[in-house]
Amino acid sequence: MPTGPNREMRGCQEFREELEALPLKNTESGALDGLSLAQREHASRCLECREAAEDLALTRAALQPLGELSAEPGPWFSSRVMARIASRESEMDLRDAVWISIRKFAPRLVAVCALLLLLASTWTYQLRRVEIADPPQVSSNETVLEPGQPAPLNDDVLINDTEGRR
16 A cells, blocks of 8 residues: 555545535535545645635635526527527538638639640740741831831820910
8 A cells, every 4th residue: 555645645636626526515514524534534634635625615605695696597598509509600611611612613723724824825836936937028118116107296286375376
């Protein structure tokens, strides 16, 4: 049979566990009323455990009036709570369903975009190859960037009314 500090520590732990498990009505008259005989003997020998039992009794006595003031839930309380929980879960599931469908759609969208990019780059490459091989015929006085007849300048069109009278 082990003796020493380990046995005392285990005894204190067991005492406190049993003390916390006591119902509220047992701590009203005395702190040690609901405990077993072995636990009462331990409390008589251990000062810390006796103080813990007294503290628990004082705390429960102080909190006892608060428990009496609390209102009892109505007959439909649990059904309202469960309905609210179910509605909240359905809202969350609906939100998650949108993101799940987007995640399922994303790889397809990426594949279609990659295919379109490949087709567009191939088409541009082929078009450029044809332009290099067969350049367009341009007349001698016109080029692609410069038209043959110059466009009128906007300065010539806008004449101030006072300038015309001078």
